[in-house]
Amino acid sequence: MTRSSNGRSGDGDGDRNGDRNGDRDDGPGGVRADDPHTPAPRDDAASGVQPYYARSAAVLAERYESVSFETVHRDVLHLLPGAPARAADIGAGTGRDAAALARRGYDVVAVEPVRELRQVARKLHDDVPVTWLPGALPALTPLTGPFDLILLSAVWMHLDEGEREPAMRRLHDLLAPSGRLFVSLRHGPLPEERRMFHVSAEETVATAGRCGLRVIHTGANGDELGRDEVHWSRLVLEKGGI
Template sequence: MERTTGVQAYYAESAQRLGRVYESVSFESVHEALLDLLPEAPARALDVGAGTGRDAAALARRGFTVDAVEPVAELRDLAEGLHPGSGVAWRAGALPEIPGVQGPYDLVLLSAVWMHLRPEERPLAMRRLAELLAPGGILLITLRRGEPPADRQMFDIAPEEVAGHGAGAGLKLLRIVDEKADRLGREAVHWNAVALQLG
């Protein structure tokens, strides 16, 4: 996020450790309940807040043309190193504006990103994401739930709020997923996922 410098500082300082953690679980495991909603390849995908590149690289392996946007330079560098030759286009950028990114995309993915947005940023971000979608395009958002950590800005956001912002931006709700357990074994953390579609 361009204005949440504390969040960026945390991820910059923690990049190597987070790389080991994030890459220890697969795209297919993390997004198991959403895989049937992925458009058929070839298709164009955007990974917003791509982190270590796990999801972007997995989408590329599935035959997608992938743009990966990540505001933290240390994570972008790590992603490129971890996933050489993936064909992913890595670039700087952050919500709510994501300047310079050009749609339309058949798939937009935000994995563990939305909960960093302040309340006033969320409607703007959702409208921007809707603008980037192709007709019939899918937006997938995963939300970390539970008490936010003290070391970075994070909010416990209900999936129904996300669906409401989606409706306001012209997106219809396809699915809300309640993940009972954290894939990394953290007892105080659980996850929701929200799937939305344009048109």
């Protein structure tokens, strides 16, 4: 297991919860997820996180996209599985990380419950092949595995205590044998306008262990946006092989 504690991190304050040939937003069964006549999956109705992100999509895009994937994840880039491989970005926000993974040669599915963020993401990153789906933890209804890599960047602290273990079991089931789950956790004052909880790295590692995932990296960073009161934990978890 590796440990790191250096530099600044943050996911562009990623406090956030097209197909291979074009700009399509496919829901279950190939239905366009942003069709106003198509009922949203049940996951899309999740918690009070959603209204803030829907209202703030344009502003958040500037914030998220101001910090690169390589900067945010620099401590764990060496642990990414080799491409080509299948990757899922859960709570993909405005698509910064999903697009970066696609450019690195991964076959990427990006899952984001907030329609407005998906729309912004597709406009910003229409030059890369990313499949966009609605959905949210713990169910992730539209998503089917297996994945060699799952990215969970600044999402886990949006889940309450009762949601976290079912969510971890779902993530375990979506991973291929020896697949890796990259998790970043925000620590600091809880924002009033967003549903967020205090979740420690130690608790998350324990939950992962109960669900069949072992920790191969732990790290800690400051905030990439310079907020002194916010810091981050970074975990890489691995599913046992066959």
